[in-house]
Amino acid sequence: MNEVRKPRDPVTGHIKALAKGFKYLLEPNRMTLDYPAETMKLPPNYRGFFTVDDKKCIGCSMCEMVCPPEAITMVPRIIGEGGKTLPAPEGEKETKGPKRTKRPVVNWGKCIFCYFCVDVCPVDAFIPTQVHDVAFEKDKDYRPSYEEYLKPPEEPYKNAKKVVSKADLKRGVSYEPAP
Amino acid sequence: MSEKIFNIDDLQNINVEGEKYIILQIGPSHPGSGHMRIKVWLDGDIIVKVDPDIGFVHRTSEWLSERREWIKAIPIVERIMLPDTVHANLAYVLAVEKLLGIEPPPRAQYLRSLVAEINRITSHLYGIGIFGIFLGSSTVYMWAFGDREPFIDLMEMLTGARITTSYIIPGGVRWDIPNGFKERAETVLQYMERRLKDYEDIWVKNPVVQARTINVGVLKKEDAISLGVVGPNLRASGVYYDTRKHQPYAAYPNLDFEVPTMKNGDAYDRLLIRVEEIKQSIRMIRQILKDLPEGKIIADQIYNQLNPVMKKNYEEKKRVMFPAFMIHMRPPPGEATAKVEAGRGEIFFYIKSTGDKYPYRFRWVTPSFRNLPFFTHVAVGHRLADLPTIYGSIDYFPPEADR
Numbered sequence: 001m002n003e004v005r006k007p008r009d010p011v012t013g014h015i016k017a018l019a020k021g022f023k024y025l026l027e028p029n030r031m032t033l034d035y036p037a038e039t040m041k042l043p044p045n046y047r048g049f050f051t052v053d054d055k056k057c058i059g060c061s062m063c064e065m066v067c068p069p070e071a072i073t074m075v076p077r078i079i080g081e082g083g084k085t086l087p088a089p090e091g092e093k094e095t096k097g098p099k100r101t102k103r104p105v106v107n108w109g110k111c112i113f114c115y116f117c118v119d120v121c122p123v124d125a126f127i128p129t130q131v132h133d134v135a136f137e138k139d140k141d142y143r144p145s146y147e148e149y150l151k152p153p154e155e156p157y158k159n160a161k162k163v164v165s166k167a168d169l170k171r172g173v174s175y176e177p178a179p
Numbered sequence: 180m181s182e183k184i185f186n187i188d189d190l191q192n193i194n195v196e197g198e199k200y201i202i203l204q205i206g207p208s209h210p211g212s213g214h215m216r217i218k219v220w221l222d223g224d225i226i227v228k229v230d231p232d233i234g235f236v237h238r239t240s241e242w243l244s245e246r247r248e249w250i251k252a253i254p255i256v257e258r259i260m261l262p263d264t265v266h267a268n269l270a271y272v273l274a275v276e277k278l279l280g281i282e283p284p285p286r287a288q289y290l291r292s293l294v295a296e297i298n299r300i301t302s303h304l305y306g307i308g309i310f311g312i313f314l315g316s317s318t319v320y321m322w323a324f325g326d327r328e329p330f331i332d333l334m335e336m337l338t339g340a341r342i343t344t345s346y347i348i349p350g351g352v353r354w355d356i357p358n359g360f361k362e363r364a365e366t367v368l369q370y371m372e373r374r375l376k377d378y379e380d381i382w383v384k385n386p387v388v389q390a391r392t393i394n395v396g397v398l399k400k401e402d403a404i405s406l407g408v409v410g411p412n413l414r415a416s417g418v419y420y421d422t423r424k425h426q427p428y429a430a431y432p433n434l435d436f437e438v439p440t441m442k443n444g445d446a447y448d449r450l451l452i453r454v455e456e457i458k459q460s461i462r463m464i465r466q467i468l469k470d471l472p473e474g475k476i477i478a479d480q481i482y483n484q485l486n487p488v489m490k491k492n493y494e495e496k497k498r499v500m501f502p503a504f505m506i507h508m509r510p511p512p513g514e515a516t517a518k519v520e521a522g523r524g525e526i527f528f529y530i531k532s533t534g535d536k537y538p539y540r541f542r543w544v545t546p547s548f549r550n551l552p553f554f555t556h557v558a559v560g561h562r563l564a565d566l567p568t569i570y571g572s573i574d575y576f577p578p579e580a581d582r
Contacts, residue, residue, distance in 0.1 A: 013386035020380040021318070031325055045339040045354055045498070066506045068251040114254050114345045119353070120501040124488050165332055167366035172329040172374075 031173040033165075036157040041164050041178040042130040047113045049131045049153040052104055056125035059101035063117035063126075071110035072117060074102040075146050105149045108134075109142035131155045200227055203563070207235055215577040217570070221563060229558045229566075231551055237581040244541040249275060249508045250348070250501075252541065257343050260545060260579045262305045265298040265334075266521035268347045270543070273428055274517035274528040275349050278510035281480055285430075285472040287351035290337075292430035293467045294346055295519075296460040297334055300371070301327045302522025303411075303453040303460075306574035310450060311382065313571030314391055319382040326374055329367040336360055348505070351477035355497035361468050368461050375454065383454055392447035396557040396569035399444060406553045409546050410524020412573055415452045416444030422520035433470070436463050446572035453574070509534055523547055523574055547580035 168174035207216035308323030403416035439455035441448035484502035524546025531540035
């Protein structure tokens with residue numbers, strides 16, 4: 001290791017450093033993305049905002065239990081028919097009552113996007129998206145109601161040019177138009 | 180400038196604070212890489228005493244983890260060591276696996292080492308970049324932080340997140356490597372190898388850097404051992420110790436790599452050792468991608484608990500979902516320790532279980548905390564102008580030390 005450590009001759013050392021700096025002055029190694037004019041198309045397993053499939057969800061509360069920052073709240077929901085048979089009053093037919101169940105709602109101010117909830121769901125009811133750059137205008141927007149939560153978050157800058165990142169031998173990261 | 184003018188033995192003569200010496204407060208808002216205050220006693224411009232005031236970013240990670248389910252500690256330990264998330268995650272999971280008695284399959288072991296080595300490179304580049312800005316070189320600061328990006332992209336491709344990956348779970352890992360990962364990794368490694376030569380010219384062997392770092396902040400081998408220094412700082416003082424070699428975990432027993440050591444233990448050696456470790460990490464990533472064994476990425480004990488929907492997902496997308504066991508995990512009563520060589524040194528975990536839903540005792544020691552004492556030791560006797568050099572060279576990360 002001592003040959004690495006040997007002090008360089010000041011003259012050649014400075015010249016080499018300056019020459020390298022000059023080389024990069026002429027050919028800069030830029031890997032910056034021109035956001036928001038260009039936005040990235042992220043890999044399919046990227047952990048972005050997610051919503052829930054109301055049809056698939058069985059209201060088991062597993063996601064609420066596993067959530068590390070306790071961002072998920074189960075809200076009570078009453079869905080159509082299919083509940084327990086209510087005891088019928090005398091002389092009338094037995095009717096099926098509405099089913100009481102629960103549905104998850106995520107507080108985006110607390111969520112850390114670890115996707116433990118998405119992975120713990122026994123029926124795989126969560127719908128992940130790659131949207132990650134949503135800005136909330138009001139404090140209330142962090143805490144959607146269940147109806148608002150069902151709508152997947154909208155991607156900002158829809159008209160931006162979509163690019164994918166690519167490893168580049170010359171520049172480290174380069175971008176090419178998304179397929 | 181570079182030789183010690185003040186002898187450490189003269190420290191006992193300091194008794195009247197502020198009368199003879201100027202007390203200088205550096206920080207606490209941001210002396211460099213995070214929130215810490217450095218209190219410096221100066222005789223003229225010669226440092227006679229340094230007192231780092233830590234604890235500004237204490238986040239009670241141990242307290243929080245003792246009041247949550249076992250799985251929920253993973254994001255907590257990650258957020259303490261932000262440049263080094265994978266190692267914190269891995270160390271915790273290794274301790275939990277010892278309690279549970281689960282052995283992850285070979286492919287998962289290799290993937291753990293893969294993501295750990297990618298993370299080590301980003302961590303060292305972070306350290307080199309911060310050291311650069313401490314010495315006033317914005318060039319290397321921008322270069323190092325830029326060159327972290329291809330590696331962070333690799334982590335993103337593999338784990339779905341850039342920094343806080345939460346990739347390693349008890350029993351294995353959460354995702355298999357995606358298509359095209361190997362080719363992309365090879366391109367990034369070749370790029371980094373070329374860039375390391377550029378770094379050599381503009382930074383590592385730059386006469387200005389050599390003049391400012393050689394013989395500055397010398398930590399002798401004996402002092403390094405007695406002060407309990409860990410990681411690259413220890414190896415820069417000539418001690419051959421690396422947890423990956425001495426108590427191997429994950430895939431390290433099967434990997435062929437060297438542990439670089441230096442002789443002098445000054446700031447320049449601490450810079451060189453990080454560059455050498457990046458080269459070794461590149462070598463290891465190549466080996467891992469070449470020898471990656473086939474098979475499952477999750478232990479059978481976990482796999483057998485997956486329901487049909489989850490098993491289908493595993494077969495189709497190579498994604499491991501969590502069985503309910505992950506929430507209701509109750510490791511049998513006992514104690515476990517784990518050691519992992521992180522970017523800045525050795526993480527130590529001690530966990531005690533009483534068979535309950537939560538850990539009974541959750542204790543961990545982070546490398547930055549163990550590297551701080553030698554900063555106060557080596558800075559004494561140097562001029563104030565050398566303080567940023569010494570502080571930058573130890574690659575100290577305050578949130579990591581404060582936990």
